[in-house]
Amino acid sequence: MARKRKGVPRHGWLVLDKPGTMTSTQAMAKVRWLLKAEKAGHGGTLDPIATGILPIAFGEATKTVQYAMDGHKTYRFVMKFGEATDTDDRAGTVIATAPGRPTDAEIEAVLPRFTGLIAQVPPQYSAIKVDGERAYDLAREGEVVELASRTVRVDRYQLIGRPSADEVEFEVACGKGTYMRSLARDLAVALGTVGHITVLRRLSVGRFTLENAVTLEELEQIVAAGERDPDDLLLPIETALDQLPAIDLSATEAQRLRHGQGVLLLRRGDLERLEAVREGAALATEAGRPVALVRLDGAELKPVRVLHV
Incomplete structure (x- = not known):
């Protein structure tokens, strides 16, 4: 006999503004516990020090997590010149120093090299698997991890501020799999120095934005007050699917799909629907x-x- 799941069967997405004091998995687990949810998953890992958008899927929405992870993303980060760390962010240990402090003009001149389709080597401390093990686990054990370069897409890499002579603030719009820590590290090297990220915030993932986000503190207050149905906080399952074409079905066709059966589109009127999903x-x-x-x-x-909602 299958073991009965514990929790409330909720379905949809909650947009968490993750704090920079826990991992994405820890944040997801806390939210799941607060909402007493039966099943949950998250749409794209954020670094432990990072804050911002962490889409959390409940119930049937977990079947669409991959599409959230594939969505367009925007970030804002501050990097510090002059020190490289083993994690490429402030959580790591300093492993190299350099005197270079590039000017704004020098930075602007180099940024075009890091836009478009670019080759990028992920950080040593990343969730990428090497021979079945996470790279960050191997790195923590003192192993030198050789990670392959991969092609990523950067749509915008913009200098937006200069908090101090050592620090520069950037905003980035990018596609799937782009590491901000690698962008900062490689930019510093291209400028003849070293650097690491000190502040990292994700502003959006696809249609998930800060406008519809809630912090853990706010969520705790809402749950404690007991004045709102937690389901009112959830966005529809299809929020993660805005990049997919939609095809509308009749009740009979929909019932076939729900039972795992195919739907033939052979009528003349189906041509338009066929083109939509070609x-x-x-x-x-x-x-x-x-x-x-x-x-x-x-x-x-x-x-x-099949989405059972």
């Missing part, structure tokens, strides 16, 4: 409600993940 995944809906993530196989829609 490439990759799509979101099937019925009367505006999500039914399933689907893919097109010939002229047949096949369910990839």
Whole structure:
């Protein structure tokens, strides 16, 4: 007999403004505990020192976590020139120093090298797996981790402030898998010095923004007061799927998908619907409600993940 899950079956996304005092997993666990939720996951890890947007999925929304992780992101960070750390942020140990303090003009001249599709080596302390183990676990054990360069997309890398002679503030808009710590580290090296991140804040992940975020303290107060239904804090499951085309189905078609069956689109009126999902995944809906993530196989829609809401 399958073990019964404990907790309330909630479905949707909560946008947490993560504090810089815990890991993403710890923050997610705290939120899940506060809401007494049956099932939860998060859409994209933030560094422990980082604050800002951590989308937390509940229930059926956990089936869409990958799409949140793939979403466009924006960050703001402060980097300090003159010191390199083993983690590439303030949490690490200083491993090198250099006297260079670039001017704004020198920084602006180099920034174009770090926009567009660029090659980037992730930090030694990262969640990337090496022979089945996390790179940060190997690094903590004193091993030198050789991580392969990967191609990432940086849409904007903008100097926005100069808190001090040693510090510079940037805002970055980027795609999946881009490490801010690597951007800061590599920029410093390109300027003939070293550096690390001292402040890091994520401003958005896809449609998840600070405008609809809640802090842990605010969430604790809301739960303690007991005056609001916690489900009122949740955004719809499809919030993470804005990059996917949507295809509306009839009640009969939706029922087939819910039972794991395909839907043939062979009628003349189906041509427009076929074009909408010609490439990759799509979101099937019925009367505006999500039914399933689907893919097109010939002229047949096949369910990839059925959303039971």
